[in-house]
Amino acid sequence: MYTLKITTEPLGNRQLLLTIQVDEERTQQAMRQVARRIAKEVRIPGFRKGKAPYDRIVQRYGEDTLRKEAADMLVQDVYREALEEEGIESYAAGVLDEVILNPLTFEFIVPLHPTVDLGDYRSFRLTYPRVEPRREEIRLALERMRQENAVLEPVERPAALHDVAVIDLVGRTDKGEVFFKDDNVHVLLDARNSYLAPGFAEAIVGMEVGEERTLVLTLPDDFPREDLRGEEAEFTVTLVELYERILPDLDDDLARTVGNFDSLAELRQHVEQQLRQAARERADREYTEQVLEAIIRRARIEYPPVMLEQELDEVVKEIEQAVKREERLSLDDYLRIRGRTMEELREELKPQAEVRLKRALVLSEVIRLEGLEVSEEEIGAHIEKIGALWKGQADEVRSSLNSDKGRQAVRSHLLAQKAVQRLVAIAKGDMEEAGSSKQEAEK
Template identity: 40%
Template structure:
């Protein structure tokens, strides 16, 4: 067997495998024996017809084609062993020539990732601090939450009053689109129907009016509205003082309350900043890395995104096919739409995997088992079902923990806080 290789872009290699004639002849004779046992050949008992008779009866090409099918996987595995290749996935038969018997197979190789001098990556780290305006916004919200609402037995709807209105709105076909009692601070809060504040202003307690309003989101159409003011109340905001601080929590002074608000806001801003910072660090790592992967790997990533979307839609009571039909899309359109997202996700995942490798990061079996037990308890599935899904669940848990650990290490690196680099572990793949 003679094997030649041709490197291809995107982590693929073309193998041309030419099988020696003697081996082909032996395979054809095995095929002939099977055919003689399977079919009645005039003048011979089943299984006793000579090879030359089978050859004349069925034709050389038919025997050769079946022999090629028999040999294909066998010689493919031998070729991989001969070259020392460990493919990412199944090879794809690109070409078959019968005389001489030659297979051309496209083999996807495992991805290759070279991170470069990632230990020199740096990003400035400066979490934002809460502004006085943000602190005042929280204080104003606390004032509103602790406002005193004093009902009025008479009067008219005016800005600054809490107004309760019984509404019934119908469209031009008479269909009721809103029927409820609502309360809002007139002139300061958005009413449930745009434009409602103006016709309500000046209405007396228990007064009824009918009027038209523009239909939201439907240019040129109107809603017919019946409104009755069923309640009026003064809305009294507490003063911004120590008494408010004592009302909302275990504080003695307004300054203590403001200090707590400042700390909470700072923690919230830092969480958001840290999440964005980690993603920027990962994008910087991916941008400087050399990452190659076979097309098959990208298609599998798209498969995962499609499956994720299918599960999300099902939770909402919709099937993917219905979703695509409503958008005027085919599955091929969706896959094309998801391609860039899938490629970006794949590159990030490969970069983190390689970083974990080079940094010597690992996940213990105890960690994985503990989380797997928690998942099993949360899902509350039978032992039989768990046995089926456990391998994938465990693999996902291990991958997620390792990725989280790698991302935390990357953040330490770009902030200049990482310890000395461990011994390099090489790239993700060392294949040619």
């Protein structure tokens, strides 16, 4: 029985340097197997195929050549044996970092499974914010309803702010290229409305119906055409129609107009309830995010680099699918048009992938420590819920989600949800109260 001389050295980041020296007798045996194969495949002068002696093969091809091929023959078996002998549980396949031919020695970088230490996460508390809509929010919501129900009255006077102007418009670059042309465009003359370019609305103020005016304005930095951003442009504007916006009074009539309300007081109460609900949902999202960020920040998380690369692959794949769906382009074409490389994209997305990976690892540890489970009934109910959202494609979606892979994805999703809910309950102190109630019941 041949023995392996094995040494290990932790490298940090959940990686291990595994050095394996192969017994010389085993190496020589492998080299002789290589020589026999060569003798059968290659005609050696003075010998029939398969009859050339070992020494003649070594003389013709060199010992290093035989050692290299013997190394290729042994490497996988030797690596597997070393893992078993040392009891090493690798996260993924090790990377062969170096080969020394004499004595035959392999050096592998072995990625290990991640570790997550959440510390005393059950002692973490975070005060939930008080949620009440402010009077100003209610006032602004009612004012928006007035604005949305304004009546447009045609007027014969110079245009003023807050009017609605109907214009014919042609936009040209400083070289005379027409980059925009449209007729009967409705524009609200509001100083905050930077239609096409900042200052556009104010520049129309004072025009009369039938008048033509030329405007020179600077296009904004977020203009759709990248080559025109920050450039000066000339706009030829003809005022076709002009309307004054007549706002309704804030009264019972407005309440009846905007919905099934008998009075302004009833409408105000409805608005307040909606704002409170929206504020609560927003507070829930923000609170949940704060809890997760705090738990992740307090945790000690280590993972091998290959794990981050795998998560990065998933993020890039999602970007690729989005580009194909929204831009009708391959990711390679999309990047080429924007003068970027895949390496630059991956580097840009790396922080996002790292956040996702840490979150997934923390939630997996919460699931393990809290003993969270998902029943087959819960999985089935979730699949039905998702399928119902797709209406015409419901059967196709249900079929996909009911596959082994689909059900596993649903299980993982629901477990992650439960882990988040458990952390939120802990942060609020609800788990402590639940524990106290249980203890009282047991007494």
